[in-house]
Amino acid sequence: MTASPNGGEPEGGARAAAVPIAGRAGVRAWWRTPTARRLAFGYTLLSPAILYVALLVGAPFLFSLYLAVSDASVGDPFAEFVWLENFKAAWESPTFWIALRNSILVTVVAAIFKSLLGTTLAFLLLQPFRGKKLIRGLVVIPFTVPSAVSVLGWKWMYDSQFSVVNWALNRVGLISAYGTEGWPIWLGQPHLALAAIIAVNVWRSFPFTAIVLLAGFTAVPQEVIDAAKVDGTTFMQRFRFLVIPMIAPILFVGLLFDTVFTLSDISVVLLLTNGGPGNATQILPTLAYQIGILAGALGRGAAISLFLFPLLLPAMILLLRNLKRREW
Amino acid sequence: MNTLSEKPIHDRVTRRDFLRTAGVGVAGASLGTMLAARQAPAQLRGTSLRILQWSHFVPAYDAWFDKSAKEWGEKNGVRVRVDHIPHLEVPARIAAEFAAGAGHDLIEFAGLILTGLYYKSLVDLTDLSERIGKKWGGWIPAAGPISTVEGRSYAIPNFYILIPLLWRKDLFEKHNLRPPDTWEACRVAARTLKPKGHPTGMQFSHCNDANHNWRALWYSFGGRETDPSGQNILVDSKETREALRFAKALFDEGMTPEVFSWDDASDNRYQASGVACWIHDAISAYRTTEDTNPPVFQHTYIGLAPAGPGGKRVNVGEPTAYAIWKFSKNQQAAREFLIHLTDNWKEAMVASRGYNMPLLKDGYKKPMPVIGTDPKMQVLQDFPDLMAFPGYPGPYTTPIQEVTVTFVPADMFTLVARGQSPDEAVKWAMGEYRRVYAKHKRA
Numbered sequence: 001m002t003a004s005p006n007g008g009e010p011e012g013g014a015r016a017a018a019v020p021i022a023g024r025a026g027v028r029a030w031w032r033t034p035t036a037r038r039l040a041f042g043y044t045l046l047s048p049a050i051l052y053v054a055l056l057v058g059a060p061f062l063f064s065l066y067l068a069v070s071d072a073s074v075g076d077p078f079a080e081f082v083w084l085e086n087f088k089a090a091w092e093s094p095t096f097w098i099a100l101r102n103s104i105l106v107t108v109v110a111a112i113f114k115s116l117l118g119t120t121l122a123f124l125l126l127q128p129f130r131g132k133k134l135i136r137g138l139v140v141i142p143f144t145v146p147s148a149v150s151v152l153g154w155k156w157m158y159d160s161q162f163s164v165v166n167w168a169l170n171r172v173g174l175i176s177a178y179g180t181e182g183w184p185i186w187l188g189q190p191h192l193a194l195a196a197i198i199a200v201n202v203w204r205s206f207p208f209t210a211i212v213l214l215a216g217f218t219a220v221p222q223e224v225i226d227a228a229k230v231d232g233t234t235f236m237q238r239f240r241f242l243v244i245p246m247i248a249p250i251l252f253v254g255l256l257f258d259t260v261f262t263l264s265d266i267s268v269v270l271l272l273t274n275g276g277p278g279n280a281t282q283i284l285p286t287l288a289y290q291i292g293i294l295a296g297a298l299g300r301g302a303a304i305s306l307f308l309f310p311l312l313l314p315a316m317i318l319l320l321r322n323l324k325r326r327e328w
Numbered sequence: 329m330n331t332l333s334e335k336p337i338h339d340r341v342t343r344r345d346f347l348r349t350a351g352v353g354v355a356g357a358s359l360g361t362m363l364a365a366r367q368a369p370a371q372l373r374g375t376s377l378r379i380l381q382w383s384h385f386v387p388a389y390d391a392w393f394d395k396s397a398k399e400w401g402e403k404n405g406v407r408v409r410v411d412h413i414p415h416l417e418v419p420a421r422i423a424a425e426f427a428a429g430a431g432h433d434l435i436e437f438a439g440l441i442l443t444g445l446y447y448k449s450l451v452d453l454t455d456l457s458e459r460i461g462k463k464w465g466g467w468i469p470a471a472g473p474i475s476t477v478e479g480r481s482y483a484i485p486n487f488y489i490l491i492p493l494l495w496r497k498d499l500f501e502k503h504n505l506r507p508p509d510t511w512e513a514c515r516v517a518a519r520t521l522k523p524k525g526h527p528t529g530m531q532f533s534h535c536n537d538a539n540h541n542w543r544a545l546w547y548s549f550g551g552r553e554t555d556p557s558g559q560n561i562l563v564d565s566k567e568t569r570e571a572l573r574f575a576k577a578l579f580d581e582g583m584t585p586e587v588f589s590w591d592d593a594s595d596n597r598y599q600a601s602g603v604a605c606w607i608h609d610a611i612s613a614y615r616t617t618e619d620t621n622p623p624v625f626q627h628t629y630i631g632l633a634p635a636g637p638g639g640k641r642v643n644v645g646e647p648t649a650y651a652i653w654k655f656s657k658n659q660q661a662a663r664e665f666l667i668h669l670t671d672n673w674k675e676a677m678v679a680s681r682g683y684n685m686p687l688l689k690d691g692y693k694k695p696m697p698v699i700g701t702d703p704k705m706q707v708l709q710d711f712p713d714l715m716a717f718p719g720y721p722g723p724y725t726t727p728i729q730e731v732t733v734t735f736v737p738a739d740m741f742t743l744v745a746r747g748q749s750p751d752e753a754v755k756w757a758m759g760e761y762r763r764v765y766a767k768h769k770r771a
Contacts, residue, residue: 075445161597275534
């Protein structure tokens, strides 16, 4: 042992080497440090949510990935690994490309109309008028009625023979009589059928857009609007440079939900046209359902539905990154 | 010398052979006794039986079925529960039960026949099928392709929905048209009556009716979907092109474009509204007209399946069949209930207002219930030998199921009606068939 120059005590380094680290007073194990405890507490609180996401989102997603690379069938308990065979099969099918094109088209066109109509409705509902609460309650009806019921109602309205839409158009002289060339067959002509599907989707979802926007508009402080008015801004300038940036986070979340709902919505197409005539209105979810469930080829059905993922992923990343940036 | 006697006895009759023979003998004897007594054995008492089936188009049939099942259950001490779901939901529900390995004991395939898809998970019912067939004069030829896989029966056919021709006798007589007993006569009638405000209509859309209507025309023209083995595609033929050319002419001359938007009920409404000169549909259209428009019903007649150019008549209907899951805990009760059901096919036919057509030959002894006593419906008694199902003349295999649910044959006709040449349409359809078959072979 080395003696210290000022009193015979060992030097600090030698003293430290002599005492076992674990036994040193004031040095705690890492899991006892306040940081570790705080982390442990935080993760404990988070764990139900993580478990929930892992079980209800992660597991089905991983299972669908497994199905997509296997030859799984609804009637066979054994499946073999087939690599990317199912994706290749979808890629080679002309119907798949029609479905892919229609999925994108319906989502984009419907989103444009929903934005326009939703914004208009939200502005209208901001105005003071008698019965405003009642009207606010009524506008959500399309969004809240079960889709099977509302879409079947639309199917009847689009009926080739008894269409109330055509009857009304005929009465005001816009179209000619039933049985003539000028009588639109809403669900029988490829472009009209796609338009009819988009119209029902817009009808069902634009109240949701309006409600999201309404929540945003009411969150903008009136003083800010008034100050901009004093500065001499026009309505469009206030909307473009003031309101939109302020409500952007809400808008992004709304757009995110709407895109997911529209891309994955199977009911409108299934009930109105079942993908026909020909395959003119086929979308990815209906094609996946037909092949995966009705035809029993689970693997190929899963592969087709997974094509939605690369479509949605960039959109989601873009929207969420934008949202995060704005939060800072 | 008898070669058998040279073998030691343990080589001739193994323990497994003995048990198998004895088991089959005991099962056969007990089944025979049950059939004679029309009562299930005592060991079923206290058990339960769950049945999954579609909601029949004729609600009275469901009421009869439920009552009959309940009475059978009470008589035999079995708690019977029947779940009816829309026919379009049946495949998804069956897939879910398969995945879970639990659910109903007895399941019904309706329209879409899933025997080929699930047979590995279904109970082999060959013995039951043979016994039922023997009792009722045998099965009609169309019953085999929907219930058998590799020579074994994994389902018991129940009934099929017939798709005859419904035509307006008053309109035909007024314009001196002969009854529509051939497709050519149908075309002449449609061509003559369309300008008078009475076109015809067959669905060029994604619905069940499109699947069987165009197949009926196609097969009547000599077209074939597969060979009898079901392994080879025979779509690309001159008969198919003839059928496509005819369909195009029928559409151009006798239909309006609304057929591209029709669902399964649209032609019923078309007939009931008094517009159609003829339609090709199930007798639900006949009943709808009877219930909603008696003056039109008075002149609505039922025709035999129209003959093609060579005189061939083929009708494509919608079959139903029952199967038992291997995981079912009450397979014996399910088997005995199927015996009860087939024993009561007459009552079922009456309850369904003549909608349920038997797949057993004795069912065609004239006069048949309901249809044999109605002068306008009597022609339906001559349909059994004309019946065929998708895949004709081959069996209803899983690739055929895929081309059916993705409407490939119906779309082939639609492409031609919309202006593509028969050659282009056949080429497209062959591409789809080949892709489907290749995928199934790889799997």
